[in-house]
Amino acid sequence: MASVSKPLSEQPAREQPATRLMKGLRRNALPYILLLPLVVILISFLAIPFISLIYYSLQRTELGVGNVFVGLANFNILLHESRFAANLTATLVYLAGVLVLSVPMAYFAAVLISSNRRGVGGIRTIFLIPWVLAPVVTALLFRTMLDPQSGPITIAMSWLLGHPFYLTLSEEGSRLLIVLHSAWRSFPLEMLLIAAGITSIPQELYEAAKVDGAGLWQQFRRITLPLTRIPLFSAVLLISVYTVQDAEGVYALTQGGPGYGTEVTGVRLFKEAFLYFNIGFASSIGIALITLSVLVIVIYFRILGQGEKA
Amino acid sequence: MTRTRWMFAWFGVLFILLIIVFPMYWGLRTSLTENGVLDFVPGRLTLMHYDGLFAGGFLTNIQNSLIISMGTITFTLPIALMSGYALARFDFPGKRFSAVLLVLPLLPAIAVLVPLILYMRGLGIYNTLYSVILAGTVFALPYCTWMIRGFMLSIPREIEEAALIDGCGPIKALFSIAIPLAAPGLISVAIFTLISAWNNYLFSFAFTTKRELQVVPAALLGFITAWGNNYGGMNAGAVVAILPPLIFFLIFQKWFIQGILAGSSK
Numbered sequence: 083m084a085s086v087s088k089p090l091s092e093q094p095a096r097e098q099p100a101t102r103l104m105k106g107l108r109r110n111a112l113p114y115i116l117l118l119p120l121v122v123i124l125i126s127f128l129a130i131p132f133i134s135l136i137y138y139s140l141q142r143t144e145l146g147v148g149n150v151f152v153g154l155a156n157f158n159i160l161l162h163e164s165r166f167a168a169n170l171t172a173t174l175v176y177l178a179g180v181l182v183l184s185v186p187m188a189y190f191a192a193v194l195i196s197s198n199r200r201g202v203g204g205i206r207t208i209f210l211i212p213w214v215l216a217p218v219v220t221a222l223l224f225r226t227m228l229d230p231q232s233g234p235i236t237i238a239m240s241w242l243l244g245h246p247f248y249l250t251l252s253e254e255g256s257r258l259l260i261v262l263h264s265a266w267r268s269f270p271l272e273m274l275l276i277a278a279g280i281t282s283i284p285q286e287l288y289e290a291a292k293v294d295g296a297g298l299w300q301q302f303r304r305i306t307l308p309l310t311r312i313p314l315f316s317a318v319l320l321i322s323v324y325t326v327q328d329a330e331g332v333y334a335l336t337q338g339g340p341g342y343g344t345e346v347t348g349v350r351l352f353k354e355a356f357l358y359f360n361i362g363f364a365s366s367i368g369i370a371l372i373t374l375s376v377l378v379i380v381i382y383f384r385i386l387g388q389g390e391k392a
Numbered sequence: 393m394t395r396t397r398w399m400f401a402w403f404g405v406l407f408i409l410l411i412i413v414f415p416m417y418w419g420l421r422t423s424l425t426e427n428g429v430l431d432f433v434p435g436r437l438t439l440m441h442y443d444g445l446f447a448g449g450f451l452t453n454i455q456n457s458l459i460i461s462m463g464t465i466t467f468t469l470p471i472a473l474m475s476g477y478a479l480a481r482f483d484f485p486g487k488r489f490s491a492v493l494l495v496l497p498l499l500p501a502i503a504v505l506v507p508l509i510l511y512m513r514g515l516g517i518y519n520t521l522y523s524v525i526l527a528g529t530v531f532a533l534p535y536c537t538w539m540i541r542g543f544m545l546s547i548p549r550e551i552e553e554a555a556l557i558d559g560c561g562p563i564k565a566l567f568s569i570a571i572p573l574a575a576p577g578l579i580s581v582a583i584f585t586l587i588s589a590w591n592n593y594l595f596s597f598a599f600t601t602k603r604e605l606q607v608v609p610a611a612l613l614g615f616i617t618a619w620g621n622n623y624g625g626m627n628a629g630a631v632v633a634i635l636p637p638l639i640f641f642l643i644f645q646k647w648f649i650q651g652i653l654a655g656s657s658k
Contacts, residue, residue, distance in 0.1 A: 112562055113482035120475040120533060127508070127530040128496070134507035191408055194401060205405060207645055212412055214641045216591035218609040219630045222616065223415040226422055226623050232430060234418060266411065278653050298397070320498075327500040330593060334613055348502060355506045356598055368503030375499055 139365035149362065156366035166367075168342040169350045172257070173326060173374070176346050179261030180268055180325045185318060187265070188272035193306070195273070196280040206277075213270035221334035224263045250336065253343035260332050260344050264325060272317035279313030280306060319382045326374055347371050416634070423627035441628035450629065452604050453611040456521060457590055460607055463525035464589040465582055468532045472581070475533075476540030477566050481549070490541075496534040505598045512599050523599040524607070528589050536581050539651060543577025544570060580651025583644045587637045608633045 139156055141149040160166045195206040212220060227235045230248045239247040249255040283305065291301050329348030332338070338345030338353070345353075351371055355364035423441050425434040479490050505527070512523040551573070552565045560568070571578070593609035600606055603614065612633060615626045641648060 110482070110484040113478040113484045113487075116474040116478035119471045120537060123471070123530055123533060124496075127511070127526070128504060131504045131507040131511060134510070135504060138507060187408070190404055194405055205409070207642065208409060208412060210645070210649070211416075211638065211641070214587055214591075214637050215634055216593065216609045216637075218593050218612050219591075219633045220415070222612060222626055222630045223419045225616070226627055227415055227418055229621070229623065232428070232621070232623060234430070234432075237430070266415075274649065274653065323498045327502065329502055330609075330613075334616055337617075348500070351502055351506075355502075355509075361506060361510070364506050368500075368506055371500050371503050379495075379498060 135365050135368055138361055139369050141362040141365075143359070143361050143363075152362070156363050157369075159363075160366055160370065165342055165345075166350070166370075169345055169347045172342070172344055173346045173348075175257055176260060176264070176328075176332070176344075177322060177325050179257070180264045181318065181322065183261060183265035184269040184272060184321065185314075188269040188317065189276055189314075191269065191273045192276035192280055193302075196277050209273060210270045212267050215267075217267065217328075217331035218334045220267055221263060221331050224259065224266075225335060228259060251340065253340060256336050256340060256344045260335055260346075263335060264328065264331055267331065268321045268325070272321055275313045275317040275320075276310055279310035283309050315382065315386055319379065322378050322382070323375055326378055327371060347374065419627045419630050419634075422623050423631050425624065427622065427624045441624040442632075444625055445628045445632070449604065450608075450611065450632070453606055453608050454632065456596075456605060457607040459521055460524050460528060460596070461586050461589040463521070464528035464532060465585050467525065467529040468536055468585055469578070469582060471529075472533055472536035472540050473571070473578070475537045477544055477570060479537070479541040480544035481552070481562075481570075493534040493538045497531075501531050502594060505594065509598055519600050519602065519605065521600075521605065524595045527595040527599065528592065531595075532585050532588065536585060539581050539584075540574070540577065543574045543581075546577075547573040576647055577651060579644070580647040583640060583648050584651055587640060587648075590637055 138149075140151060140153055142152045142156065144150055191209055195202050195209065227233050228249050230236055230250065236247055236249070239249075249259050287305050287309075288301055291305060296304065327348050328346065329352040332344055332346050333349050333352055336344045338349045347367065348371065351364055351367045354360045354367055358364075421432075421434060424437045424439070425431075426436075426438060426440070479487065508527060509518065512518040512526075515523075517523040517526070547570065552569050555565050555569055556562065590607075591609060593607060593613060596605075596607040596610040597613070600610075603611065606614070608629070612626065612629050615622075615629060619625055
């Protein structure tokens with residue numbers, strides 16, 4: 083037996099590199115063929131457009147003249163523009179507001195739906211509904227509730243406060259409105275991810291903690307919170323990225339107003355691209371938005387990496 | 393002690409239920425009453441807003457939404473299935489680049505839409521439903537492929553290997569063994585893609601300018617700016633837009649939830 087297997091194992095070493103490559107390709111051809119449609123589509127409709135995006139961002143659309151190459155002028159304008167500074171501020175306020183409201187609510191709901199009580203399944207289903215509805219639709223529902231004249235919330239709040247209450251007319255109010263709407267939409271996904279983390283914690287840990295005399299708060303702080311760190315992290319990352327990029331929810335609610343108070347970066351891009359057809363300028367905002375998203379992703383992985391070391 | 397705890401928990405449940413259900417209840421109520429009636433439970437119901445909606449050509453928008461959702465899934469699922477299978481079952485040089493599929497869904501689609509508008513013009517499909525289906529497929533593919541790869545990885549390799557030893561080709565193994573075993577996962581991917589495609593308005597808004605080519609959410613966005621205070625009409629449209637994904641979700645929610653969790657944890 084040994085004499086038969088020896089020449090077989092030596093065989094590849096004797097082959098010419100070219101034949102080995104051909105053999106490897108033939109053996110590997112199937113996965114490449116299977117992947118071909120995906121790769122062709124992603125290169126032609128994502129990679130090449132991305133390169134065009136960079137190219138267009140260096141141009142200005144001028145009426146009658148067409149596109150003129152202007153170098154980095156668009157970015158120069160953006161960086162010195164007070165409106166773009168307002169866009170970035172609105173984006174950060176939006177992101178912070180959504181996280182502050184939705185994460186504790188999601189955590190609370192996740193703990194509730196992770197128990198084995200009867201009826202929990204039905205509650206979980208209802209809790210998930212906001213997330214399956216289109217942002218434009220939920221924005222419309224929120225507008226209806228908060229209309230200055232006919233909104234039930236407006237009427238109830240005016241009655242409670244004793245003076246007229248118009249959320250959509252002030253900058254702070256409008257910002258609160260887009261945050262409330264987005265937190266309402268975002269908490270189900272966060273809840274789902276966190277709940278999956280909670281249910282994977284072995285029950286014995288809690289029993290051992292109870293034997294050691296740990297209270298509910300202690301159990302939460304020492305077991306639940308540290309062991310759901312990763313799902314919590316992915317939930318916060320996903321929602322942060324979506325919130326930073328959001329255009330449709332905000333546009334449908336406030337169109338960016340009053341003034342530029344709620345004009346987040348996505349809404350600005352939406353307006354420049356699809357309402358004013360400023361292709362060059364819109365492209366430079368597109369690159370800014372991609373940079374912003376990458377920044378968020380990098381920051382989160384930095385934080386996760388540091389947590390791992392500690 | 394435990395009693396106060398449960399009181400607290402149930403108060404929390406009721407509070408969140410109220411926050412979720414009230415906007416939807418109010419939308420339904422508004423769509424069924426005359427504008428200006430503000431009673432919490434209206435005395436008289438009317439279908440006038442729905443009549444007005446459909447008289448205004450809303451049926452075309454629903455039809456567009458259906459065509460685009462079905463079109464997107466028809467192209468996305470086979471391509472994602474082939475690629476997901478290749479990534480789960482074969483080792484080949486360059487495979488590590490597949491991590492790109494995880495990052496792509498995190499980047500803003502809206503940014504690439506700007507050059508894509510000019511692309512669609514060049515292809516001659518700007519202002520047609522084809523461009524919306526194409527964009528829907530392009531942006532659904534990375535996530536769907538990654539999810540299908542996960543499902544394929546979770547079914548044991550041994551069954552397929554046994555079939556391969558028995559002389560079954562890899563393509564036949566895919567169709568007669570891997571696909572049936574991964575069926576629950578494939579269904580959840582399909583449902584996720586359908587709901588996302590139905591809810592998306594960005595592609596329709598970017599690539600079509602005529603109202604008769606728009607999908608339901610894009611038409612609703614138009615109502616917001618054009619109709620002003622006609623909340624009855626707008627909410628009738630919202631109810632129509634909500635129903636398909638809601639019914640779909642309620643029927644298939646178990647698969648849907650499993651799919652999301654499998655896709656996000658791997």
